[in-house]
Amino acid sequence: MATSLEEVATMLHMKKDKLAEEGLNAYLRERARGLKAEITAIYLRYGVSAIEELDEKINRGELSESDTFDDFTRLDYLEGEKDKIRNILEKFK
Numbered sequence: 001m002a003t004s005l006e007e008v009a010t011m012l013h014m015k016k017d018k019l020a021e022e023g024l025n026a027y028l029r030e031r032a033r034g035l036k037a038e039i040t041a042i043y044l045r046y047g048v049s050a051i052e053e054l055d056e057k058i059n060r061g062e063l064s065e066s067d068t069f070d071d072f073t074r075l076d077y078l079e080g081e082k083d084k085i086r087n088i089l090e091k092f093k
Helices: 005-011 016-046 051-059 065-090
Strands: none
Touching: 005 016, 016 051, 016 065, 051 065
16 A cells, blocks of 8 residues: 555654655655766776767777767766756755
């Protein structure tokens, strides 16, 4: 049986809106940590610290574009998600 937000707020002696805000904030921070971990794993795989460095290595021919394509596109997506979450979290301050 599912417990509603109202029930949990009552059990914790919190206002429903405050509980929802804190829950969303915690979710976003956890999501940001997960994104950062995945981004870091890709950076370490290629010995870079930014997507621009990876792009430079590809352009210089140090890395094969076809071999890095999946990671590069995944990294681009992850960086975008990280920025989106960072912007949302800024609104909580």
